[in-house]
Amino acid sequence: MGVSKYTARGKTWWRVDEWLTLPDGKVARYRKKRIPTKEQANMLAAKVKAETFEGRFFVRQKEPTTTVRELWDAYEPITKRDNDSWQTNIGRSRHLLRHLGQQRATQLSLKHVDEYRNRRLRETTKRGDNRLRAPLTVK
Numbered sequence: 001m002g003v004s005k006y007t008a009r010g011k012t013w014w015r016v017d018e019w020l021t022l023p024d025g026k027v028a029r030y031r032k033k034r035i036p037t038k039e040q041a042n043m044l045a046a047k048v049k050a051e052t053f054e055g056r057f058f059v060r061q062k063e064p065t066t067t068v069r070e071l072w073d074a075y076e077p078i079t080k081r082d083n084d085s086w087q088t089n090i091g092r093s094r095h096l097l098r099h100l101g102q103q104r105a106t107q108l109s110l111k112h113v114d115e116y117r118n119r120r121l122r123e124t125t126k127r128g129d130n131r132l133r134a135p136l137t138v139k
Contacts, residue, residue, distance in 0.1 A: 001018060001019065002016070002045060003015070003016055003041045003042055006033075013034050013035060013036070014036070014037065014040070015031070015032065015033040015034075015041065016035065016041050016048070017031045018030045018048060020049065020052040021052070022052060022055075023055045032044060063106060064104070064105075064106050065104060066105050066106070068096065068100045068101050068102075068103050068105050071105050072093050072101075076090070076093070096116070099116045
């Protein structure tokens with residue numbers, strides 16, 4: 001393995017395919033494609049090997065802690081500027097923020113969405129009583 005050349009869509013590229021031994025003895029594969037030159041591919045392979053040897057390569061990044069509310073606060077001015085339906089977006093966001101505002105956005109799942117929908121179905125709205133609908137279940 002290592003560094004090899006390949007052609008895609010009429011262009012020549014280089015790729016790195018290495019098996020790396022981590023400091024704890026485990027073996028992990030590193031692959032990267034679409035590298036423009038052989039020199040860059042060789043340098044990347046050497047860098048990855050050095051970082052692995054020093055124990056720095058597979059260090060996990062900190063998980064983002066941005067909440068749904070923070071993302072909405074960043075998006076709200078954009079929706080007011082760009083969308084004719086911005087008032088509808090703001091109205092919908094109130095309910096989402098009330099139920100999901102403190103959740104980390106990266107940790108939202110189908111379970112959270114179903115729980116939100118079930119709670120909203122139990123609420124009485126201006127358009128009528130939603131309690132007549134059956135709750136949703138996660139499959």
